Amino acid sequence: MPQAPRRPLLAGNWKMNPLSAAEAVELARGVIPAARQHASVLDVALFPPFPWLRPVWDALHDTDVELGAQDCFWERAGAFTGEVSAAMLAGWCGWVIVGHSERRALGETDADVARKAAAALEAGLSVIVCVGEHEAQFVAGQTAQVVGDQVSAALQPLPASSIDRLVMAYEPIWAIGTGRNADPSLAGGTMRLVRQRLEQAFGAPAASVRVLYGGSVNAANVASYVELAGCDGCLVGGASLRPEEFSKMISMVAAVASPAR
Ligand code: PGA
Numbered sequence: 036m037p038q039a040p041r042r043p044l045l046a047g048n049w050k051m052n053p054l055s056a057a058e059a060v061e062l063a064r065g066v067i068p069a070a071r072q073h074a075s076v077l078d079v080a081l082f083p084p085f086p087w088l089r090p091v092w093d094a095l096h097d098t099d100v101e102l103g104a105q106d107c108f109w110e111r112a113g114a115f116t117g118e119v120s121a122a123m124l125a126g127w128c129g130w131v132i133v134g135h136s137e138r139r140a141l142g143e144t145d146a147d148v149a150r151k152a153a154a155a156l157e158a159g160l161s162v163i164v165c166v167g168e169h170e171a172q173f174v175a176g177q178t179a180q181v182v183g184d185q186v187s188a189a190l191q192p193l194p195a196s197s198i199d200r201l202v203m204a205y206e207p208i209w210a211i212g213t214g215r216n217a218d219p220s221l222a223g224g225t226m227r228l229v230r231q232r233l234e235q236a237f238g239a240p241a242a243s244v245r246v247l248y249g250g251s252v253n254a255a256n257v258a259s260y261v262e263l264a265g266c267d268g269c270l271v272g273g274a275s276l277r278p279e280e281f282s283k284m285i286s287m288v289a290a291v292a293s294p295a296r
Contacts, residue, residue: 041245043077043261043292044202044268045285046163047275048105048132048249051084059087063094065278066285073289074099077268080130081275085119088127103130103163106138109150111158121151121158131155132270134165134189136208145188152201153192161200163270164189165249166229170209178207179228186232193236199243203229204270210250212272219256222248223263230265254283261291 047066053059063081070079080101083091088104095102104127108118124131133155134148148164155162166185168178182205193201205225210217226246233241248260249270260266268288275281 041243041267043288044245044247045077045079045257045281045288046103046130046132046202046204046247046268046270047079047081047281048135048270048272049081049083049276050105050137050272052276053087056087056090059083060090060094062276062278063091063100066100066281067095067098069282069285070099073285076289076292077285079285082130082132088124092127101129103128103132103161105132105135107131107133107151107155107158107160109147109154111154121154121160124155125158125160128160130161130163132163132165132204134185136165136167136206136211145185148185149189149192152189153194156193156197156200159200161202163202163204163247165204165206165270167206167208167211167250173207173209178225182225183228183232186229187236190232190236195237195240198233198237198240202245202247202267203233204247204249205229206249206270208250212251214251216251216253216256217248219248219259219263222260223265226263226265252284254280254287257284258287258291261288 082103082105104124107121111122133151152164166182168181172181207217229246233244245267247268247270252269252271253274
């Protein structure tokens with residue numbers, strides 16, 4: 036489990052779901068009681084699609100569940116049709132995800148991810164930067180090389196002064212949405228590598244950066260990750276669309292984090 040002062044984070048990435056604002060509000064409301072109950076030991080954040088940020092913001096206002104977006108653009112404003120800037124999000128959200136593999140698969144490069152992360156921190160947001168290897172790279176034993184390069188590229192433009200708002204998420208691409216979660220000890224090794232890169236880049240302040248695991252995390256396996264010394268929480272996709280299960284996961288992470296355990 037994280038050493039103080041890193042609080043565990045359970046983040047729910049809804050991806051392009053649900054289809055209506057009413058369902059989005061219902062999903063968000065379902066998580067509020069568990070987050071309230073365990074607010075002293077962990078952070079909970081939800082990441083709805085852009086159009087539902089406003090209704091979900093209304094639902095989560097003054098609760099213990101934080102709100103984030105799933106992507107942002109690096110420019111502040113201007114002629115960038117279809118883009119949403121970090122500066123715009125800062126009015127609604129505390130958080131943004133950048134570099135998710137589903138965005139990298141659509142052409143986003145390491146340089147784009149780095150610019151987005153820098154813009155998010157500049158706008159005052161907390162940012163989750165995702166990294167992870169493809170299955171063929173995993174099988175070929177290239178995980179450390181691929182993930183190490185992605186981390187170094189993403190960190191390169193970030194100012195040490197704001198990395199207390201940085202979170203890294205290791206998400207092996209072959210584990211996302213497949214039900215094939217990574218072996219916790221293997222994932223733990225890669226998360227240690229991510230932390231080494233953070234320490235090389237930032238020195239002592241890197242201790243404030245949380246490192247998460249993501250990829251087919253659910254109530255049956257979340258404890259096996261957050262029990263790892265180098266794992267500060269999880270980024271959850273599918274299971275975050277099931278508020279009962281996600282609430283159970285909040286309780287399980289809290290049980291691992293709680294000093295009374
Ligand atoms: P999953 O998604 O939990 O559905 O595998 C994780 C993610 O994409 O962040």
